[in-house]
């Protein structure tokens with residue numbers, strides 16, 4: 001039986017379904033959850049959408065955003081919903097141990113649910129899932145969600161809110177359609193979404209043109225005061241908690257900053273280090289198919305992961321040690 005037939009089989013009976021996205025949810029995680037969640041609900045299922053922590057402010061005006069719940073470890077009813085789910089969809093991540101924070105406990109506690117992966121990250125652990133829709137070449141998970149609805153023969157039921165959420169996922173995960181993985185298929189899907197009423201200009205403004213004054217000042221400070229060029233090809237910015245606090249940091253305020261560093265001519269790899277209460281969050285970016293494989297870099301040096309041109313990791317060392325390790329990794333390239 002083909003995977004899509006198996007999925008159709010799973011969707012045949014109304015069931016309790018839980019959809020889970022990764023920590024520090026981005027536009028693709030949120031867009032995919034909202035679009036696929038709406039689809040499942042419209043097909044008669046009981047659906048709950050969870051992410052491990054709050055999405056950034058600029059995603060909060062997405063259609064249906066209020067349906068997304070930030071999981072709290074002490075919220076028994078949320079934990080029970082996950083533990084009792086009949087189907088669990090893992091969306092836009094594939095490492096249940098490291099990418100979903102406190103959600104991993106109820107997910108692991110649920111021994112009976114059918115587990116379905118919908119994702120585009122490298123190295124999917126297929127043995128952990130009953131069904132995998134993993135395409136590591138796809139530029140976003142939202143694109144895979146569109147394909148699933150199409151392959152289930154249900155494009156007629158694609159609502160405007162689903163179309164908008166899929167578009168936001170595709171827009172944000174391609175760096176506003178600037179990365180190297182833009183395909184004809186992507187643009188054909190965009191054409192269809194636009195025909196269904198999606199306004200690219202409106203969604204672009206909704207997601208990208210909503211900086212707070214403090215966010216803009218933080219970016220200015222980071223670029224002016226904190227930009228470090230390790231060598232002509234490698235740029236990074238490291239921000240301590242004190243610096244973030246000084247600029248009234250809110251989740252998402254540094255989004256896009258690591259990409260800006262790649263706009264320096266000749267720079268082929270960039271990094272952003274942000275200190276949090278738990279760890280130092282590392283974001284890595286590179287350019288093009290010939291560029292540094294930052295997924296491999298993140299795995300080798302920081303036990304992280306992601307994609308060839310966009311990856312991330314957590315470091316539990318001090319900022320100083322983390323930067324030293326980064327420099328060591330860069331010198332070894």
Ligand code: 5GP
Nearest residue numbers: 121283284304305306307310311312313314
């Ligand atoms: P960002 O820099 O936007 O937070 O993350 C870029 C990509 O790196 C994400 O799509 C995600 O796949 C990956 N990523 C970010 N943080 C981590 C992490 O801590 N562990 C792993 N394995 N991947 C990460």
Ligand code: MN
Nearest residue numbers: 028092141173
């Ligand atoms: Mn994604």
